[in-house]
Amino acid sequence: MFSFALGVGTKDSAGNWLEVYYPEPTLNPDPALVAPVLKALSYAGGNQATELTTVQASTCAAAVSDTGLKLQLEHLQTSKKPLVAVILDTDDKPGSVPEAYLKLHLLSHRLVKPHGINLDGIFAALPNVAWTSQGAIAIDELANRQLQARLAGENLEVFSIDKFPKMTNYVVPKGVRIADTARVRLGAYIGEGTTIMHEGFVNFNAGTAGTAMVEGRISAGVFVGNNSDLGGGCSIMGTLSGGGKEVISVGENCLIGANAGLGFPLGDRCTIESGLYISAGTKVTVMDSDLNPVDVVKARDLANKNDLLFLRNSQTGIVECRTNRSKVELNAELHSHN
Ligand SMILES: CC(C)(COP(=O)(O)OP(=O)(O)OC[C@H]1O[C@@H](n2cnc3c(N)ncnc32)[C@H](O)[C@@H]1OP(=O)(O)O)[C@@H](O)C(=O)NCCC(=O)NCCS
Structure with a gap:
C-alpha cells in the first residue's frame, strides 16, 4: 500500500x-x-x-x-x-x-x-477556494457568508482565493522558521534548519533539503540543496508556466545573490552575482584561473557543474563563469531555530 x-x-x-x-x-x-x-x-x-x-x-x-x-x-x-x-x-x-x-x-x-x-492533474483535482477567518468557503457561497457575518456583527476576513492553502495551517515541520506563513503553499517541502524570510516564497512540489536561507522565490518543481542561501528577491524559474520544461534545482552550499535569477540546474558550491539573471540559453564566457576567456557556452551546458561563479562583468557587460573560490557560510545565529 x-x-x-x-x-x-x-x-x-x-x-x-x-x-x-x-x-x-x-x-x-x-x-x-x-x-x-x-x-x-x-x-x-x-x-x-x-x-x-x-x-x-x-x-x-x-x-x-x-x-x-x-x-x-x-x-x-x-x-x-x-x-x-x-x-x-x-x-x-x-x-x-x-x-x-x-x-x-x-x-x-x-x-x-x-x-x-x-501530482499529474493536481490543478484539475483541486477546487479554487476562499480561505477565510471562518475556514474554507466555496467561492460561489462567499458573498452570502460575508453578508451573514456582517448581519451577525462578525468580521469575515478573506486571506486568499487559491487552489492551495498555506502550508502552516496543515503542517509545521520540525526545525523551521517562516516569517510570513502566507508565502509557503501546502505541498512545499521545507527541510529542517530552513529559514524563510518575508520575501521568501515556496510553491508546492518544491523546497529545501535541509539548512537553507530563503529570501527569494522557489518555484514549483525546484529543490534546493543543503546549506544554500537564496538572496533577497532572487528568483528560481519554475516549469509550470512560461514554456520551460527543464527541471531546475540548486545544489549544496550555493549562493544566489539578491535579485539574481536562475533558469538551469545549478551544481554544488556555485555563486550567482546579485542582480544577474541567467536563463538556460544565456551565453556565458568561461574564464580560466587567470581570468582569460577560454570558451563561450550556453548556461544549460554548465548544468550541475560544481564550483562556479557567475557574474556580469561590469566593464564589458559579458556574463562570465569563473572558478568559485568563496565558501557559503550561513550566519549561525541568524539560522538558530530555538
Ligand atoms: C559576485 C560576488 C559573489 C563577487 O564577490 P567576491 O568574490 O567577494 O568578489 P569581490 O567583490 O571581492 O571582487 C573581487 C574582484 O572582482 C571584481 N569584481 C567583482 N564583481 C565584478 C563585476 N561584476 N564585474 C567586474 N569585476 C568585478 C572586483 O572589483 C574585485 O576586483 P580586484 O581584484 O581588482 O579588487 C558578489 O559581488 C555578489 O554578488 N555576492 C552576492 C551577495 C548577495 O547578494 N547576498 C545575498 C544578500 S540578501
Whole structure:
C-alpha cells in the first residue's frame, strides 16, 4: 500500500470537498495495522477516498491495535466536520480532492521529496477556494457568508482565493522558521534548519533539503540543496508556466545573490552575482584561473557543474563563469531555530 490517512475536512453546501486536513498521513503503512479500518470500509482494492462516519471511527478505534491510530480515531469520532479515509494502493495521479490533499500533506510532512510523488492533474483535482477567518468557503457561497457575518456583527476576513492553502495551517515541520506563513503553499517541502524570510516564497512540489536561507522565490518543481542561501528577491524559474520544461534545482552550499535569477540546474558550491539573471540559453564566457576567456557556452551546458561563479562583468557587460573560490557560510545565529 502506497499511503493511508484519516482526515477531517470541509465541504460546500452541495457536498463537494473543499479541503482536507490529515493529522498523521502515512507512507507505505503496514497493511495489518490498518486492516480493521479497511474492513469497516469494505475496502476492495485500488485508490479510494471514502467518507467515514463518527460511528465507524468509534468502531474502528475499538478494533485497531496500533496505539497511534487508535488515538487518532478516538479524536476523530468526536468530529462535527466530515471525516474521510483515503487509501492509496498505488501512486496514481490524484483522482479526488481528498487524494490531492493527501499527496500535498505527504510532501509537507517530508515523507516524500519534490518529484517523488505523482501530482499529474493536481490543478484539475483541486477546487479554487476562499480561505477565510471562518475556514474554507466555496467561492460561489462567499458573498452570502460575508453578508451573514456582517448581519451577525462578525468580521469575515478573506486571506486568499487559491487552489492551495498555506502550508502552516496543515503542517509545521520540525526545525523551521517562516516569517510570513502566507508565502509557503501546502505541498512545499521545507527541510529542517530552513529559514524563510518575508520575501521568501515556496510553491508546492518544491523546497529545501535541509539548512537553507530563503529570501527569494522557489518555484514549483525546484529543490534546493543543503546549506544554500537564496538572496533577497532572487528568483528560481519554475516549469509550470512560461514554456520551460527543464527541471531546475540548486545544489549544496550555493549562493544566489539578491535579485539574481536562475533558469538551469545549478551544481554544488556555485555563486550567482546579485542582480544577474541567467536563463538556460544565456551565453556565458568561461574564464580560466587567470581570468582569460577560454570558451563561450550556453548556461544549460554548465548544468550541475560544481564550483562556479557567475557574474556580469561590469566593464564589458559579458556574463562570465569563473572558478568559485568563496565558501557559503550561513550566519549561525541568524539560522538558530530555538
Ligand atoms: C559576485 C560576488 C559573489 C563577487 O564577490 P567576491 O568574490 O567577494 O568578489 P569581490 O567583490 O571581492 O571582487 C573581487 C574582484 O572582482 C571584481 N569584481 C567583482 N564583481 C565584478 C563585476 N561584476 N564585474 C567586474 N569585476 C568585478 C572586483 O572589483 C574585485 O576586483 P580586484 O581584484 O581588482 O579588487 C558578489 O559581488 C555578489 O554578488 N555576492 C552576492 C551577495 C548577495 O547578494 N547576498 C545575498 C544578500 S540578501
